[in-house]
Every structure is written in structure tokens, then in C-alpha cells.
Amino acid sequence: MIIYMGISLNNKIITFSLLLLSMVIMPRAYSESGCNDGSINNTCVQVFVKSKAGQALVDMVVYLEPLNGQVLxxxxxxxxxxxxxxxxxxxxxxxxxxxxxxxxxxxxxxxxxxxxxxxxxxxxxxxxxxxxxxxxxxxxxxxxxxxxxxxxxxxxxxxxxTPYFGKTNEKGQVSFDVSKQGKYNIVVWHPQMQAKNNRMSIEKNIVAPSAFTLTLPEDISDTPVQKSDDDFDFLSDY
Amino acid sequence: MNKAGKAIGHFLILLTYFQLHTSQAAEFSAHGILDVRISQVDSLEQSYLASGQGKFALGDGLQLSVAQAGADLSITWDNGLSAHGVVNAYLKGTGDGEDSALGFTEAYFKYRTLPTASGYRFQTRAGIFYPEISLENDAYAWASKDTLNSSSLNTWIGEEVRVLGTEVKVTRLGRLNNDDYDLSLSATAFINNDPTGALLAWHGWTTSSRQTLWAEKRPFPWFPALGEGQTLAGQARESDPFLEIDHRAGYHVRGEWLLHGKGEFSAGYYNNRATPYKVVDGQYGWHTRFYHLGARWRFSKNITLVAQYLSGDTLMQSHLREDVVNNDYANAFVALTYKWQTLPWSEKSANKKHKSTIRLEDFSVTDNDDTWGDNNNEDGQALTLSHSYRMSKHWFLSAEFNLTDSHRPARGYTGKPIDLIEKQWQVAARYFF
Structure with a gap:
């Protein structure tokens, strides 16, 4: 929307009509849900990931695995x-x-x-x-x-x-616009998660816009510090 | 051309051959250091580098010198193989010090595999290189990172401990095993380090940034046992530390435990297995063995501790297999480096441009033989205070104070005080690239 508006600066009529159009779509596009597709056919699924203590967890990978043979x-x-x-x-x-x-x-x-x-x-x-x-x-x-x-x-x-994947934001939230309704496995993964294969999951039938919260049973361990012990820039690799 | 020169020649021919006959993409890199210093020395007239008894690189007075001009050249191929050549030059200072010198300090091939699925990685080096001992000299061209002068422990490594050999190292990477530490074990078989121990016996522990070039001979102070008809009359007046005398290989083994983000601990053992009664052209075999311990620990993002300990012995005998030099020696240092995040006199963040190091050393040599006119005993301590400011990406300005306090009876042979305190102030501009 914004891009079109920029290009059509010299044409007030087009600008105005696009502005109107965007006003119709905007509330849905930038809603709290995080879903950004206004298409009526898609189902907005929000997933929240929380720690054992109830805190929002950021940068957790969440993905939806189709279980009814949905072709994505x-x-x-x-x-x-x-x-x-x-x-x-x-x-x-x-x-x-x-x-x-x-x-x-x-x-x-x-x-x-x-x-x-x-x-x-x-x-x-x-x-x-x-x-x-x-x-x-x-x-x-x-x-x-x-x-x-x-x-x-x-x-x-x-x-x-699956095309439905993402990482949680600071609110521990990630959203998907699911085009094929049906049964999905909602999976949360993190390399430091204390669980089998570093992941946990729940099966849900996705037929209407919905929000799910997954709470990890164990705290995730510390992520490795990707830093050399020595920050001198001219170290030889002996 | 001597043997060592030939070895380097062969290395270069091999390198050229390999580069011409391989389709692998190669990456060339050139790194190094230029270290220009002004030194105010309060020691003795002649430094140990100029066959004197002074413990610093330069003798008494105010002097300008190029303390190191080093280049670390490498070619890396995509298959894990790399070739390394390190050249160092030392230019004659303004005083009566040693002459200029230029040559190779290291030349080796290195091959490193990728880690296996269980986190094991193999690495091998072949050629002329330093056994992994120093925790100070890890900048390009073996320069010391936090101080201008290396500790006396590592100054000795730079002077007399270098090998022509093959090192095999196995590392177990914790990352692939969900451990927060890496373990390494290495073993080296080597030749060409038989006279090691001679310079330590005859000038004691010293401190500088001077490394012995491959195939370079180094002088030592006069002592009565070198005189005509005396026990060591057959000893050459300069020691040639990187010689093979008895065609027996020596070895070095080392283990390291590295804790991610925290520090490392290492331990090793060196034994050159030299035959102590063999002599070729005035160069004796010195059977030199020592173990070494090292620790590096980050207490915080500001404070790092580096400590090393080395202890061993050396034996040199006459052709009748009587002990001529039989010494024990030990050396330890502790260095604390503080990186300034903020400066006390400024509101602005120092951005780690300033760092200060304090280093304390204790060293000794114990003479266990009865050879007349060759007392090798020594006992001393040293203090280093160093501050470095990073002016730009490549330029570092450093100021350093070195003090050694030593008891060394052999200084009496040339009329110098047996108990001596030596001091040195240095200001350096160091350019790393």
C-alpha cells in the first residue's frame, strides 16, 4: 500500500482511491493478531510460547505440520x-x-x-x-x-x-495465515529445549481463527555465547 | 647452504610445486607487526643479545630500535590444507646492541579436518614451528599481545625452543556433544633442537621480544670454563640452538581443557632426548626436559588472568660422559590484564581501547654440577607494568616498565655485580596488520 502511494504522488485521484482502499484493509492487516492477509479464505492462528514460570519466550521456532494430508x-x-x-x-x-x-x-x-x-x-x-x-x-x-x-x-x-513456520517475537507470539483448514501438529522447537528432539507439540484442529499457548515443562538451557575468549583482532591461529 | 637453510628451501620448492599442481582455490594472506620503540635502559652496558649479561634486549642508555618487524604469510586451500611462513626482522638499534637480523622463525604445513559427527577433529602440522607452550605470544608473527616484552619464560621459548617436526592434534569439540568445553591432545615428534638449554645456562633468564631466527647462532657471555685447557674449551663461542646432533627424535605432548567463554588450562611435557655427550663443531647435545602448565581465565569482561609455570632440567656431558652442565630450572609468571570500559578521567566510554597489564615473575636456575668456572645458579624476580592504547584499528601505543631483580654469581666472572636490579622504560608504536 505504502509503495503504491509513493509512486502515484503525481496523481491525486489514484492516491486518494488507494488511500481509501488501504483504510479498508489496514485495520485487519496490522491487527494484534500478527496475521497480515485479509483474505477471507485464510484462518489466522496465533501461537504463544511461555516458559514454565509463565514468561513469554522469544526466538522460539514454531511450525504447523499438516496431519490430514493438506497439500500446502x-x-x-x-x-x-x-x-x-x-x-x-x-x-x-x-x-x-x-x-x-x-x-x-x-x-x-x-x-x-x-x-x-x-x-x-x-x-x-x-x-x-x-x-x-x-x-x-x-x-x-x-x-x-x-x-x-x-x-x-x-x-x-x-x-x-511446511510453509507455516516462524519465530516468536518479544511477546512470545507468532502468527500464521493457514489456507488449508484441518488437523495440524503445532510444534515448538529450540536447540536448547530440554525435551526429546528439542521440541514439544500439540495436535489441534484448525477450523476457525484461534490462539494457542504452549508452556514448556522445563526451562531451556543457556544458549551458547558466540564470542571468542579473546577479542584481540590480530591473533594468529597457533 | 646449511641444513636448516636447505630445509626451508625444500619447503618453498614444495610450496611452489603444490600451488602449481593443484586446482584448489587458494587464499593468500599476509599479516604481521611493526614494533618501533624508544627504550631507556638501566641495566648493564651489554645486553644478553650482544654477548653481555644485561637481561633486556638493549644495553644501558636511551635507544631507538625496531623491536620486531614480522610477517605471517599463509596460503589456505579449500581442502583444509594451509602453508605458513613467518619472517621476522630485528633492526640494529641506535646503541651498541646486536646487528640487524632477518630470517624465518616458522615454516610449516597445516592440515585440519572437519569435525566428525561426534565432534572429533584432527589437525597436523609439519615443518618448523613453536611447540604450543606460550600463552602470551599469540599475535601474528609470535608477537606478545598484552605486553611489549614477553615474560622471561616465553622469551626463553622464543630463543631456544623451536622444532622441525610433525604435530598431531585431536580436539573434541563440546559444541557437538552438548558440553561447554573443548578438549585437545597433541603429540609432536621432532628433531633439530639438541643444543637447547645452553643459552639458559649461560645467560640465565632474560626478557625481550627477540626470537631466534631459524639457523641463527646466538652469543653468550664469557666464563672461565671456556678458557684454553678448561672443561668447556671445545664449546663454540655462539650457540646454535636448532641443530640435530645425535639423530634421535625428541617429543612434546600437550593437553588442553578449554571452557567456552571462561578460559583454558593446559599441561605439557617436552623432551628433546638429546645425547648429552655428543658434540659436533663445538655444539653439544643438551638433554633438556621440562613440563609446563598454563592457565587463562576471564574473571569478567574486564579482567583476564594468564599464568604459566615451567620446570625442568638439562644435562650436558664431556665425551667421557662426566657431567659438565647439570641444571634444574623453574619459571612462573602471573599476569592480570584489565580492559578499560570507562576511564576514570573521562565520561566517555573507553570502548576497550585502553588496557593495562601487571605481570609478576619468579625464576631460577640451579647448578648441580662441579664444573669449575661455570656457575649457572640464578634466582630472580621480575615485574612488568604495561599500558596500551589502541589509537586506530591498526595502531597501538604502548608504555611499559620492566624491572628484574636477580642474583647471578656468573656475572662476577666479568666483574659485574652478582646481585643486580635492572630497569627499563619503553614507549612503543606497534602496527598490526
């Missing part, structure tokens, strides 16, 4: 796994299988990114400022990544078989 579209969202200040930024990324994953080195040094897990084994060197898209992630998996030059670097990529 391929997400067009490309993921960026950044390397910045000798750390994986963000620490956790999520992507739908078969989507493009961009590794972007924002540092002025080379990194040697790898995953050692037998599921998704890969490695490549990525020079300063480069983007690497050479690695395909074609099936759901939990990818633990490191850098073979900077051992303290630690990042995760969760690959899921």
Missing part, C-alpha cells in the same frame, strides 16, 4: 544465515525444505561453515562479503552449524516441511 504451497521466503562479528546471526534460522538458503558473510574475514551431522553434512569456505547458496536442504532436519576456523561460532538451521 511452497513458501517463497528465502532464508539468510548471516555471519557477522564472528557469530551466526541470527543464531537460529528456519526454512521450508527446498527453499533457497543464503549464507551471507558480513565479516571482513573468511569463514569455514560446516555441519557435521550425518543427516545434513556440508562444508564450504565463504570469503568476506560473499553469499553462498550452494547447499540444498531438501528434507526436514535440524542442522547444527559451526565454523572450522572460529570454534566458538554456533548456529542452527531448522528445515521444516
Amino acid at each position: 504451497e511452497q513458501s517463497s521466503q528465502e532464508v539468510i544465515v548471516g555471519q557477522f562479528d564472528k557469530s551466526f546471526t541470527p543464531y537460529i534460522s528456519v526454512s521450508q525444505s527446498k527453499s533457497t538458503v543464503n549464507f551471507v558473510n558480513k565479516d571482513d574475514i573468511t569463514h569455514h561453515i560446516y555441519s557435521a551431522g550425518s543427516d545434513n553434512k556440508f562444508s564450504f569456505k565463504i570469503r568476506a562479503g560473499e553469499t553462498n547458496t550452494s547447499t540444498q536442504f531438501n528434507h526436514a532436519s535440524e542442522v547444527a552449524m559451526g565454523c572450522n576456523i572460529h570454534d566458538w561460532m554456533s548456529g542452527y538451521l531448522l528445515v521444516v516441511d
